[in-house]
Every structure is written in structure tokens, then in C-alpha cells.
Amino acid sequence: MLQLAHVHHVAVICSDYEASKRFYTEVLGLKVVREVYRAERESYKLDLALGEQYLIELFSFPAPPPRVSQPEAAGLRHLAFAVPNLDAALAELDRLQIAHEPVRTDEYTGKRFSFFFDPDGLPLELYEV
Template sequence: MDLLGVHHLAIICGDYDRSRAFYTETLGLPVIDETFREARDSWKLDLGLPDGTRLELFSFPGAPERPSRPEAQGLRHLAFAVADVDAARAALQAKGVAVEDIRVDALTGRRFTFFADPDGLPLELYESDPSAD
């Protein structure tokens, strides 16, 4: 088996309209497709990332909240690569998003910070290494 990369990431949200606005307006992800699945009373929103990876946003009525703190087993967070973590952090803060202080990854020396989506899902901004691209 030869894995080629990540095709998509899927997120289940608590409030579809609020999360749709966050991912499309606050983060600026373009909509690829949006479908209401009547049999499941559920929306599916396909969003695009610049590298071709997709982010799928789902709404499921009555979905339980995600345990986050203390950290639970399972997916820890979703990290977005950015060229300039200072500029990305400032852009989010200008839109009213609370963003943690910038830290340095002790293993890679790269700078990063965390923020959360409307449901408290931890999201990370990780400064890319231009020489590795």
C-alpha cells in the first residue's frame, strides 16, 4: 500500500451556520460543494485548502460534544501550515478569534500557536519551512 497523502479531514459541528461562517469567512476556505442530506437531516460542506486537501464539515442533530480538556484519546488537533504565524495570528485576532501566544516547537524550531473553532476543536497555525517546500 502506498499512501499518497491526506484526501480530507472531517469535522462534525454543533451549529452548522456558525461553523460554516467560521470556516468560510474567518478562515477564508472556499466552498467546493454543499449538500443537505434529507434522510440524515444533515448538511455536508466540502471546503478546499490550497494544497488540494479537503475539509468536510458535517452537521448531525444531537451529536455529543467532543471531550477536549483534559485531552482525550483520539484526534488531538488540526494544524494549518502558514508562511507567517505572526500575520496569521493577527488576522484571526482582528476577526475576534482568541489565539494563544506563539510558541516554538522544541523538536523542529518552527513557530506555532493554537486557537479553537466554534465547537472548541483545537486548531493550530504552524509556520512552514520554505526550504522544505
């Protein structure tokens, strides 16, 4: 068995780097750890943290192919963020005019959650803890 310690990061490839950078930093509130432009790949790499936890690597590439991204599609399902108050988080999304799905309740834990999407349609979840 592998001796895994924890998830280190999630890598996301975006189609519009500036729009995604704004979304992840200004809407989600992630902080920039490092931003580099890799000329040989015509690609930006933006390292983002949530609090002190390194979390997301945001990449841009010229003309990335589209990917199916509905929460129930095969492959990576979604990226989930814990929130202390789901209603407050959804109100903030409403204020920012970011659409979200109706609130659902996890049938096993009784916890409430909702999905919304990043600028490329990547499903993101807010999970009330």
C-alpha cells in the same frame, strides 16, 4: 503495508452548521466545493478546499454528542495549517476577536506555532513554515 498516497480529507461534525460554515469559509478562507442537504439524515455536508486541495468535510447532525477536544486529550489531537507568517496570522485572529493561545516554539524544528479553536472547540494550529 498499506499503500497510502496522501491524506484525502478530514471530517468535522459541528453543532451549529451556519456558525461553522462562516468560520471555515470567512475566517479560514476555505472555498466551498459542494454543499448538499441529506434530508434522510437531517444533515448538511459541506466540502471545503484550501486552494486546489480538497481538505475538509463539514457535517451537521441533529444533537451530536460533545467530545473532549483539548489538544492534549486522547484521540485526534488537532488540525494544523501552515502559515508563512505566524505574527500576521495571529494579528488577523486578534482583529476578528478570535482567542488564541500564546506562541510556542517546536523544540525539535525551532518553528513557531499557536493554537486556536473552531466554534465547537476543535483545536486548530497555525504552524509557521
